[in-house]
Amino acid sequence: MRAIRRFTVRTVLPEPLAELDVLARNLRWSWHAGTRDLFAGLDPQVWEQVGQDPVALLGALSRARLAELAADDDVVAKVRAASADLAAYRERPRWYQRQTGEHLPDAVAYFSPEFGVAPTLPQYSGGLGVLAGDHLKSASDLGVPLVGVGLLYRSGYFRQGLTRDGWQVEHLPVHDPDGLPVALLRDRTGEPAAVTLGMPGGRTLRAHVWVAQVGRVPLLLLDSDVPGNDDEARSVTDRLYAGSSEHRLQQELLLGVGGVRALRLWSRLTDAQDPAVFHTNEGHAGFLGVERVRELVEEGVDADAALELVRTTTVFTTHTPVPAGIDRFDRAIVASYVEALDEKDHLDTDRVLALGAEEHAGGDPLVFNMALMGLRLSGRANGVSRLHGKVSREMFGPLWPGFDPVEVPIGSITNGVHAPTWVAREVTDLATRRMKPHDSATGAGWVRRDLVDDVELWELRTGLRTRLVQDARRRVRASWQARGAAESELGWVDDALSPDVLTIGFARRAATYKRLTLMLADPERFRALLLHPERPVQVVVAGKAHPDDDGGKRLIADLVAFADAHDVRHRIVFLPDYDMRMAATLYPGCDVWLNTPVRTREACGTSGMKVALNGGLHLSVRDGWWDEWHDVRHGWVIPTADGVDDPAERDRVEAAALYDLLEHQVAPTFYDRDERGVPVPWLAMVRHTLATLGPKVQATRMVADYVAHMYEPAARAGATLAGDDASGARELAAWKSRVRAAWSDVRVDHVDSSGVGDAPQVGDTLAVHAWVSLGGLRPQDVEVQVLHGTVDDDEQLADHTVRALTVTEELEAGRWVFGTQIELTGTGHFGYTVRVVPRHEALTSATDLGLVATAGD
Ligand SMILES: *Cc1c(COP(=O)(O)O)cnc(C)c1O
Numbered sequence: 005m006r007a008i009r010r011f012t013v014r015t016v017l018p019e020p021l022a023e024l025d026v027l028a029r030n031l032r033w034s035w036h037a038g039t040r041d042l043f044a045g046l047d048p049q050v051w052e053q054v055g056q057d058p059v060a061l062l063g064a065l066s067r068a069r070l071a072e073l074a075a076d077d078d079v080v081a082k083v084r085a086a087s088a089d090l091a092a093y094r095e096r097p098r099w100y101q102r103q104t105g106e107h108l109p110d111a112v113a114y115f116s117p118e119f120g121v122a123p124t125l126p127q128y129s130g131g132l133g134v135l136a137g138d139h140l141k142s143a144s145d146l147g148v149p150l151v152g153v154g155l156l157y158r159s160g161y162f163r164q165g166l167t168r169d170g171w172q173v174e175h176l177p178v179h180d181p182d183g184l185p186v187a188l189l190r191d192r193t194g195e196p197a198a199v200t201l202g203m204p205g206g207r208t209l210r211a212h213v214w215v216a217q218v219g220r221v222p223l224l225l226l227d228s229d230v231p232g233n234d235d236e237a238r239s240v241t242d243r244l245y246a247g248s249s250e251h252r253l254q255q256e257l258l259l260g261v262g263g264v265r266a267l268r269l270w271s272r273l274t275d276a277q278d279p280a281v282f283h284t285n286e287g288h289a290g291f292l293g294v295e296r297v298r299e300l301v302e303e304g305v306d307a308d309a310a311l312e313l314v315r316t317t318t319v320f321t322t323h324t325p326v327p328a329g330i331d332r333f334d335r336a337i338v339a340s341y342v343e344a345l346d347e348k349d350h351l352d353t354d355r356v357l358a359l360g361a362e363e364h365a366g367g368d369p370l371v372f373n374m375a376l377m378g379l380r381l382s383g384r385a386n387g388v389s390r391l392h393g394k395v396s397r398e399m400f401g402p403l404w405p406g407f408d409p410v411e412v413p414i415g416s417i418t419n420g421v422h423a424p425t426w427v428a429r430e431v432t433d434l435a436t437r438r439m440k441p442h443d444s445a446t447g448a449g450w451v452r453r454d455l456v457d458d459v460e461l462w463e464l465r466t467g468l469r470t471r472l473v474q475d476a477r478r479r480v481r482a483s484w485q486a487r488g489a490a491e492s493e494l495g496w497v498d499d500a501l502s503p504d505v506l507t508i509g510f511a512r513r514a515a516t517y518k519r520l521t522l523m524l525a526d527p528e529r530f531r532a533l534l535l536h537p538e539r540p541v542q543v544v545v546a547g548k549a550h551p552d553d554d555g556g557k558r559l560i561a562d563l564v565a566f567a568d569a570h571d572v573r574h575r576i577v578f579l580p581d582y583d584m585r586m587a588a589t590l591y592p593g594c595d596v597w598l599n600t601p602v603r604t605r606e607a608c609g610t611s612g613m614k615v616a617l618n619g620g621l622h623l624s625v626r627d628g629w630w631d632e633w634h635d636v637r638h639g640w641v642i643p644t645a646d647g648v649d650d651p652a653e654r655d656r657v658e659a660a661a662l663y664d665l666l667e668h669q670v671a672p673t674f675y676d677r678d679e680r681g682v683p684v685p686w687l688a689m690v691r692h693t694l695a696t697l698g699p700k701v702q703a704t705r706m707v708a709d710y711v712a713h714m715y716e717p718a719a720r721a722g723a724t725l726a727g728d729d730a731s732g733a734r735e736l737a738a739w740k741s742r743v744r745a746a747w748s749d750v751r752v753d754h755v756d757s758s759g760v761g762d763a764p765q766v767g768d769t770l771a772v773h774a775w776v777s778l779g780g781l782r783p784q785d786v787e788v789q790v791l792h793g794t795v796d797d798d799e800q801l802a803d804h805t806v807r808a809l810t811v812t813e814e815l816e817a818g819r820w821v822f823g824t825q826i827e828l829t830g831t832g833h834f835g836y837t838v839r840v841v842p843r844h845e846a847l848t849s850a851t852d853l854g855l856v857a858t859a860g861d
Contacts, residue, residue, distance in 0.1 A: 015062050018074035023087035028058035029185050032219040034122035035424035042086050057124040059185050094220050098147030107720035109280035115153045115289035121218055123585040129161040129244050130513050136285050138422035142703035144219030152223035153263040156214050159243040164548045164581040168487045170564030172549055172557045186214035199265040202344040209237045213266045224266050253333050260291025280719045283319040287374035293318055293381030301350040305730050308737035317722035319714045320382035323607045325395050331374040338372040364402035383848045384714050387416045388608040391631040395604050406856040413849045418629055419608040420706035426614040428592035448698040451691050462682045470503040472593020479579045500574045505542045506674040509594030511582050514549035514556035517605040521559050524566055525659030534575040539671040542575045546582035592618035599624035603644045613701035619690040637692040640665050736846045743842045749779025752859040755838045773823040774838045783811050787843040788822040795835035
């Protein structure tokens with residue numbers, strides 16, 4: 005019988021244990037082993053039954069058991085100590101509080117469509133969400149005053165199962181927020197605080213705000229499944245990355261616009277600082293900039309100045325290496341939503357539409373492009389690895405005609421991962437035991453041979469592999485049961501995989517470019533590697549395909565069909581339902597992490613970083629982070645068939661290279677044992693990976709980079725523009741509009757050089773003069789630049805250095821001569837050109853306005 009109403013009845017904790025509630029609701033337990041031990045110790049059996057979920061554990065303990073625990077002095081003392089430790093973690097100064105920058109922001113808002121903080125708050129689909137979770141946790145560890153903003157999805161992302169013949173099936177769990185580690189934000193009367201958004205047709209979208217506490221960092225999650233909403237509005241936050249395009253648009257409006265409104269509520273109700281900087285993780289939250297402009301206009305700032313204030317204080321991180329990955333909406337539908345949410349008419353809808361317009365060559369005039377809006381509404385943008393920064397500059401280059409791709413204002417900050425989450429307990433414990441007092445907790449000084457010998461290190465690695473093998477057997481058995489196998493058919497599962505065999509992991513979304521099945525390109529050769537009599541290889545594979553992606557599901561089915569074969573099923577397994585929980589055992593247990601994307605399609609990739617933190621080696625195409633940090637002592641580079649146009653041929657060549665590496669390098673090194681059975685050369689690579697890659701791949705390094713290169717400069721620039729009643733912003737906006745209006749008259753009329761003869765030599769000095777028309781502008785409004793460097797056979801400047809010219813003479817009205825000298829430092833083909841770009845101290849780069857006048861144009 006269906007209940008007409010349901011409640012969640014909360015446990016009342018006896019007073020001596022009251023602080024357990026705070027400990028359970030702050031997600032720091034998920035990366036703090038001591039707190040987990042405390043919960044596990046309350047009732048080890050129940051702890052496992054509830055899936056290591058502190059909130060569920062407290063709900064599951066009987067009143068009698070709680071009374072017993074409350075009477076146990078030892079337990080009470082442990083609770084008090086853990087609670088004091090959490091309070092100290094939250095309140096004491098940390099890294100950020102020791103920084104001396106004058107403009108360190110008091111608060112930074114971090115928007116993301118998904119957050120993977122802990123397995124018990126499954127609000128993520130994959131890498132983007134887990135990265136966002138790692139960003140929050142590392143910010144907390146560093147003391148960076150972040151506030152996360154996202155959506156609370158009733159079903160999160162789907163859970164994956166398999167049919168008998170290996171086809172993916174999707175289950176949608178329903179999460180009751182009362183069972184999640186979140187608390188409802190309430191107003192001063194105790195009612196749920198709500199944000200509202202006007203919708204087309206006079207409808208209203210309401211959302212409540214749930215708060216998850218991630219160490220020091222609050223995470224606000226908007227939930228539209230609330231009383232007062234119609235059915236359509238209630239379903240806006242039903243699930244992640246599914247539904248129609250308009251449904252996605254509604255989610256993104258709620259995230260961006262509703263997210264800013266939720267932050268304002270939060271600040272008001274908790275006396276928190278308003279964020280000085282807004283960071284959007286991918287373009288989905290781009291409407292946050294539109295809402296901030298609207299707010300400022302409502303406060304009386306004119307629209308142009310408002311845009312400048314918003315741009316300088318917005319940071320945009322792109323994760324997409326291909327145009328197909330970008331969100332694009334129907335422009336007319338966006339217009340109807342913008343009009344509806346702007347009830348008091350503070351926005352000019354055409355100007356909002358222009359922010360997402362594809363005006364570049366090849367653009368679609370009927371489309372509203374979220375990445376373009378992200379770039380136009382942010383003063384600072386970055387990709388997530390060095391290579392991805394370059395790919396992004398090329399991809400978005402058409403937005404800056406007249407500039408070379410290297411000048412496109414998109415930098416890069418390479419992703420990182422949160423070590424306390426991703427380093428296995430066994431590794432941390434050994435490191436803690438061996439660490440010298442002066443070693444930093446994140447360093448890997450403990451892995452020196454005089455502190456941990458080879459035998460011990462090998463035991464550690466074998467222990468991690470053994471734990472993975474056990475977990476994989478459990479999962480394979482459960483998967484086969486769900487696929488309809490009888491218990492009598494499953495005896496072989498007890499011997500699936502071996503704790504002593506070289507273990508290769510491959511887990512990632514089953515998107516075509518990631519080439520899940522590249523390893524099957526030559527099935528006979530692959531089978532021979534798996535079944536090698538002396539040097540066998542075993543492979544653990546996992547990954548979900550998007551529910552609408554039949555191509556991805558086909559790849560999974562092909563892989564499963566191969567793995568089901570009786571001769572290899574003990575050496576290759578597919579584990580359904582890849583998630584953070586599986587990952588925590590999978591990453592440390594793998595000796596080698598395999599990654600075979602089509603090169604330049606992987607923006608960064610972070611799973612390999614998590615493997616490296618546990619001493620696993622890398623076997624990958626040079627893409628994402630591996631392109632910049634690959635090293636023969638960290639693993640192996642799979643050579644790519646760059647320049648081979650036929651995808652089938654490219655895959656064949658790259659797969660052959662992969663097999664060669666496995667056969668001739670990876671397996672022989674792994675099985676090269678000394679008299680103690682220890683693979684000494686392999687362990688040298690493990691040590692090197694832990695010691696040198698370990699520190700670089702950490703998210704604390706990434707967050708510190710964001711503070712130094714993004715948050716602090718943005719806050720500084722924002723303060724300059726906002727001061728004195730936003731006079732800086734108004735002045736900048738007026739200057740830009742003057743420069744735009746005058747630009748058609750700006751020209752380089754003539755360029756002359758002297759000082760070198762017919763046979764220039766290194767050390768000669770070249771004098772460059774340029775006659776320039778500035779129309780109505782003054783010399784201080786522009787920078788006249790000479791770009792010089794080596795030229796290729798097409799007379800293109802292959803790389804260039806920029807040097808500013810200074811005024812040497814004023815001619816008749818509006819014309820000037822500029823000059824400078826360049827010393828010739830290199831031999832070979834040298835060339836230069838001269839151009840004029842706008843100059844203002846508040847611009848983040850010379851490309852800011854997209855205006856340039858180059859000699860000869
Ligand atoms: C780290 C992580 C990812 C992302 O890994 P990639 O290498 O970027 O594919 C995906 N899913 C889970 C559960 C993770 O922990």
